[in-house]
Amino acid sequence: MAHDVRRPDSAYLSFWRERHICTLTTARPDGSPHVVPVGATYDPEAGLARIITSGGSRKVANIRAAAEADPKGARVALCQLEGRRWATLEGRAFIRTEPELIADAEARYTERYQRVPRENPQRVLIEIRLTRAMGNA
Secondary structure (H helix, E strand, C coil), X not given: CEECCCCCCHHHHHHHHCCCCEEEEEECXXXXXXXXXXXXXXXXXXXXXXXXXXXXXXXXXXXXXXXXXXXXXXXXXXXXXXXXXXXXXEXXXXXXXXXXXXXHHHHHHXXXXXXXXXXXXXXXXXXXXXXXXXXXX
């Protein structure tokens, strides 16, 4: 079931505000999928999803490599599920290092997951500019 990325229905948005671990799928340089668990936030007003992570991770390397090859960004999928409910956000990802953007993403993470992320001096932000939303929430 398709949803409007910027104007999702209330059930879909509510599901994205609940505390769920997500999976992020990126493409390795050889094209094979790399799927890892992440904490993520969804901001429909901005058309963005945000993930905080360590700058040395494989997912970051995959996104950087893809974004260098395509200035539109790395194609990624972010998914969460619980029972029969599921939601996927797709879009183009970029790595952001600006301290103010990372601090904003940390605050959003704290609000959704009700815990402050651990200290990480190598933290970066994966910013996903959303192009598609689907699911059954």
